[in-house]
Amino acid sequence: MKRRALILLIVALLTGCTRKNAKTAAPAATAYGAAITEVSGGKQIAAAGAVLEQPLVVQVNDAQGNGVAGAYVELHAPAGVVLEPAAGITDSSGQFTVKVMLGGTAGRYQITALTRDKGGKSYDLKLEEIALDYQQVLGRQINRQYCSRCHDPESTPERVSNMDNLVTKPHAFADGETLNKISDADLTAIITHGGAALNKSAEMPPYGYTLTKNDIQALLSFIRAVADPPYPAKGVVYAQN
Amino acid sequence: MRVREKLDAVRSFLFADSARTFGIISVVFLVSLAIAPAKNHFSEWRHYQKQYVKLIRTRADAVTLQRHLKTGIQQIWIPEHGIVDRCTTCHVGLREESLSTVTTQPFRAHPPIPHSLTDFGCSTCHRGQGGATTLEEAHRSTLAWEEPILPARYIESSCGQCHLADLPGTPQLNYGRKLLAREGCVRCHNVRQPDGVVMQGTDDPPSLQHIAQKTTREWVYAWIKNPQAYSSTATMPNFGLSDDDSRDITAFLMAQSTPVALPGPEKATSSTTAADPTAGASLYGQSFCASCHAVQNAAGNMVGGDLGPELTKIGTKAKPEWLEAWLRNPGAYDPDTKMPHYRFTEQQIKTVAGFLEAKTDSDLLANVHLPDSTPQQIAHGKQLVNEYGCASCHEINGVRKPDNFAPDLSHVGSRSLAQLVFAPGVPHTLPDYIGAKVRDPRAFGASLKMPKFTLTQQQADAITTALLALSDRAQSQSPRIATHRESDYQPGGHAGQLIRDLRCFSCHAINGRGGDMAPDLSWEGSSVQAKWLADFLRNPNTLRPALIRRMPKFNLSDAEIKELTDYIMTVYQTPAFESDSMPASYPPAEVDRGRQVFYSKYACSSCHIVDPAKDKGYIGPTLTQVGSRLTPAWIYHWLKNPQELRPGTIEPNQHISNDDARALTAYLVSLKGQSPKTKTAGRRRESQQEVGR
Numbered sequence: 001m002k003r004r005a006l007i008l009l010i011v012a013l014l015t016g017c018t019r020k021n022a023k024t025a026a027p028a029a030t031a032y033g034a035a036i037t038e039v040s041g042g043k044q045i046a047a048a049g050a051v052l053e054q055p056l057v058v059q060v061n062d063a064q065g066n067g068v069a070g071a072y073v074e075l076h077a078p079a080g081v082v083l084e085p086a087a088g089i090t091d092s093s094g095q096f097t098v099k100v101m102l103g104g105t106a107g108r109y110q111i112t113a114l115t116r117d118k119g120g121k122s123y124d125l126k127l128e129e130i131a132l133d134y135q136q137v138l139g140r141q142i143n144r145q146y147c148s149r150c151h152d153p154e155s156t157p158e159r160v161s162n163m164d165n166l167v168t169k170p171h172a173f174a175d176g177e178t179l180n181k182i183s184d185a186d187l188t189a190i191i192t193h194g195g196a197a198l199n200k201s202a203e204m205p206p207y208g209y210t211l212t213k214n215d216i217q218a219l220l221s222f223i224r225a226v227a228d229p230p231y232p233a234k235g236v237v238y239a240q241n
Numbered sequence: 242m243r244v245r246e247k248l249d250a251v252r253s254f255l256f257a258d259s260a261r262t263f264g265i266i267s268v269v270f271l272v273s274l275a276i277a278p279a280k281n282h283f284s285e286w287r288h289y290q291k292q293y294v295k296l297i298r299t300r301a302d303a304v305t306l307q308r309h310l311k312t313g314i315q316q317i318w319i320p321e322h323g324i325v326d327r328c329t330t331c332h333v334g335l336r337e338e339s340l341s342t343v344t345t346q347p348f349r350a351h352p353p354i355p356h357s358l359t360d361f362g363c364s365t366c367h368r369g370q371g372g373a374t375t376l377e378e379a380h381r382s383t384l385a386w387e388e389p390i391l392p393a394r395y396i397e398s399s400c401g402q403c404h405l406a407d408l409p410g411t412p413q414l415n416y417g418r419k420l421l422a423r424e425g426c427v428r429c430h431n432v433r434q435p436d437g438v439v440m441q442g443t444d445d446p447p448s449l450q451h452i453a454q455k456t457t458r459e460w461v462y463a464w465i466k467n468p469q470a471y472s473s474t475a476t477m478p479n480f481g482l483s484d485d486d487s488r489d490i491t492a493f494l495m496a497q498s499t500p501v502a503l504p505g506p507e508k509a510t511s512s513t514t515a516a517d518p519t520a521g522a523s524l525y526g527q528s529f530c531a532s533c534h535a536v537q538n539a540a541g542n543m544v545g546g547d548l549g550p551e552l553t554k555i556g557t558k559a560k561p562e563w564l565e566a567w568l569r570n571p572g573a574y575d576p577d578t579k580m581p582h583y584r585f586t587e588q589q590i591k592t593v594a595g596f597l598e599a600k601t602d603s604d605l606l607a608n609v610h611l612p613d614s615t616p617q618q619i620a621h622g623k624q625l626v627n628e629y630g631c632a633s634c635h636e637i638n639g640v641r642k643p644d645n646f647a648p649d650l651s652h653v654g655s656r657s658l659a660q661l662v663f664a665p666g667v668p669h670t671l672p673d674y675i676g677a678k679v680r681d682p683r684a685f686g687a688s689l690k691m692p693k694f695t696l697t698q699q700q701a702d703a704i705t706t707a708l709l710a711l712s713d714r715a716q717s718q719s720p721r722i723a724t725h726r727e728s729d730y731q732p733g734g735h736a737g738q739l740i741r742d743l744r745c746f747s748c749h750a751i752n753g754r755g756g757d758m759a760p761d762l763s764w765e766g767s768s769v770q771a772k773w774l775a776d777f778l779r780n781p782n783t784l785r786p787a788l789i790r791r792m793p794k795f796n797l798s799d800a801e802i803k804e805l806t807d808y809i810m811t812v813y814q815t816p817a818f819e820s821d822s823m824p825a826s827y828p829p830a831e832v833d834r835g836r837q838v839f840y841s842k843y844a845c846s847s848c849h850i851v852d853p854a855k856d857k858g859y860i861g862p863t864l865t866q867v868g869s870r871l872t873p874a875w876i877y878h879w880l881k882n883p884q885e886l887r888p889g890t891i892e893p894n895q896h897i898s899n900d901d902a903r904a905l906t907a908y909l910v911s912l913k914g915q916s917p918k919t920k921t922a923g924r925r926r927e928s929q930q931e932v933g934r
């Protein structure tokens with residue numbers, strides 16, 4: 001009798017000591033969708049470890065493409081990324097909003113959002129965010145000050161894009177299709193000596209006397225970081241030495 | 242009983258024989274001696290070093306990586322900073338550029354930074370327990386260790402320990418420092434920076450000394466209750482005050498208000514002049530009020546600058562007679578205002594005031610009914626004003642600015658965890674504490690005085706980064722990278738008085754003081770021609786058509802324009818060259834060559850417009866009349882090195898040869914614009930004379 005009581009006490013103690021599961025119970029879905037799509041928040045560029053400026057918004061749709069309220073959404077991301085909340089239920093318009101903090105290492109972070117139907121079958125959506133390191137942050141700053149007026153097609157009331165005013169339309173820095181094919185040495189030469197020095201458009205002025213070598217290296221690092229499709233490897237060499 | 246018998250049997254078996262006893266004790270002794278070397282052999286860092294060797298073995302650069310590899314415990318010691326780092330023991334590939342794409346940690350190369358790891362170590366920037374040799378102790382021992390590893394989102398705070406000036410690579414830190422000064426933080430908290438300078442607020446909280454003249458009791462009450470209900474961009478936070486407390490503070494503020502002599506109309510104008518809404522909108526636009534003031538549009542977006550207060554509901558706030566007096570001369574009511582003294586005529590004042598008064602919100606004060614204040618309410622209001630430290634930001638009659646109202650933040654980045662009281666749910670680390678306190682101070686106790694500011698996540702993170710940089714290490718660093726501080730330059734004489742009256746410093750910087758909304762005027766006298774400057778001050782027309790923000794028309798008198806022009810032309814001269822060092826006219830052949838290189842070799846028309854029918858460039862100023870605007874010497878030296886004359890300007894230094902620069906100057910000087918034919922010749926002569934002065 002005594003022994004049984006002792007065993008019970010030990011079991012009770014051990015149960016009491018186990019760490020509570022930090023994850024809260026998954027909310028119950030009241031409806032089910034057949035597809036998940038991105039509303040906004042993908043392809044953002046931020047410093048490593050930063051909270052993304054725009055939250056990630058995904059939408060669960062039914063087979064007809066209408067938003068489903070009350071559907072379950074779950075997000076997965078690589079280690080280091082903090083999602084708040086990482087799972088939940090869509091709102092009245094079928095949308096689910098998540099705050100994203102990128103990991104501390106620079107690079108691309110793939111976030112997967114998925115929803116499940118009644119039978120447990122999952123539908124997923126892959127999104128990508130880009131984290132910049134110190135050098136790339138510096139490159140982004142230089143881009144904003146000197147380059148974006150011609151190389152960014154986006155126009156704002158404060159900064160009108162000059163891209164359409166040029167005879168030879170410059171490449172956007174995210175245009176990986178084109179820029180990934182040009183080697184680091186060539187891009188550095190074009191930035192340093194201008195387009196004319198490489199028999200390209202003289203509308204691209206030389207920046208070698210305005211920016212330091214480190215600045216140009218940082219700019220190049222930024223261009224490579226934001227390339228879409230991603231920068232894979234060394235490109236074709238145009239310049240002579 | 243049976244257990245005890247068994248134990249006795251084992252003991253007698255082991256220790257009955259003395260030789261066996263000796264043997265057993267020797268084995269136990271040997272085993273305990275072997276624990277230390279075994280622990281070393283199986284240590285975590287050796288495991289990582291073995292993994293690293295496996296990783297590099299298959300690579301093309303294996304031989305080089307193997308040659309660089311140093312096994313055993315590695316240590317960086319920087320005695321002057323008190324840093325001992327063993328991080329490189331496990332982070333073996335930190336200095337190997339070729340490992341920058343490796344995803345397996347701890348082997349990835351460190352991203353490029355301007356410092357060498359050998360000179361600075363790791364924990365200088367990342368904090369953490371540098372001496373530890375296990376992952377858990379080095380990274381996560383947050384409960385026992387005062388300096389846990391710094392989360393990556395605040396990493397720029399480490400740069401701020403040595404660099405007091407803004408760095409291009411630390412936008413978050415720079416922004417955080419600006420916010421500390423702009424959001425009113427430093428008005429309650431003392432922040433002494435490592436160079437000994439106490440941070441000053443750059444916001445402009447209004448004086449409440451004459452508040453009763455400006456607005457009504459009802460509005461003050463509604464504002465104190467919830468500033469964001471009146472203006473979503475309000476800097477003043479919501480203190481979460483009760484109805485009674487808001488009423489009493491209002492009662493006190495209205496009771497202490499004293500009248501000030503406001504400028505009246507110079508001569509009586511007919512009060513029947515009705516404000517024409519179209520004329521008002523047009524004059525508001527022409528005066529470029531939107532450069533500083535925002536208004537919420539129908540879609541709910543703010544349109545306009547943030548230098549002055551938002552004007553969406555200004556008609557509900559400002560009394561009509563005050564608004565007119567303010568437009569007549571803002572400095573009469575508030576000598577420190579950034580708002581310039583427009584020399585509006587009485588009719589213009591009526592038009593703009595009428596336009597602004599129509600911007601009302603009938604809902605804001607609909608339910609505000611305040612009975613007359615009692616002396617008890619006023620006394621209680623004064624007590625509350627003292628308790629909440631209102632005088633830290635606002636000037637209030639009869640209330641002194643409190644000293645040391647809130648905790649000193651000069652060393653907040655090194656504050657000991659033992660001194661902190663954490664809110665429930667906040668992890669016990671300093672970055673988490675500061676971050677949570679910035680975002681929602683009242684979560685630490687409902688009775689805390691510090692209110693919740695309306696900050697975005699980015700703003701809260703930036704402020705946290707700037708605060709973490711204020712550490713003991715920052716205070717003890719030497720040498721530190723000096724900072725640029727705003728100068729206290731004051732223009733002299735009567736013209737200087739005019740410059741202050743027009744509040745030129747609100748937008749322009751001169752000799753290291755002033756705003757950055759408009760061009761720096763330090764060398765304006767070397768840059769422009771006197772005739773152009775006088776014309777521009779009379780009727781400012783834009784040089785950059787794409788910009789929304791423009792120079793307003795101040796309705797200056799001829800005498801004022803002459804005085805200002807003369808002062809600028811004489812005083813604001815660059816030492817880099819003499820303004821008359823270049824000829825004012827050039828031979829046609831040189832002009833032609835200049836045109837050629839302008840369009841072909843340097844493709845200047847990609848950014849500048851000379852021929853509006855053909856050129857499209859939108860970035861630089863339009864050059865159609867540049868020959869009447871700039872001095873030839875400025876043009877020449879600008880072409881040679883624009884960054885020298887205006888650091889940070891977008892125009893690159895193209896290393897233009899002297900010949901090309903001279904030809905371009907010749908061409909640009911010839912561009913006198915499309916002036917009426919009758920005046921052109923005279924004007925050209927005049928400008929040449931002025932350049933020759």
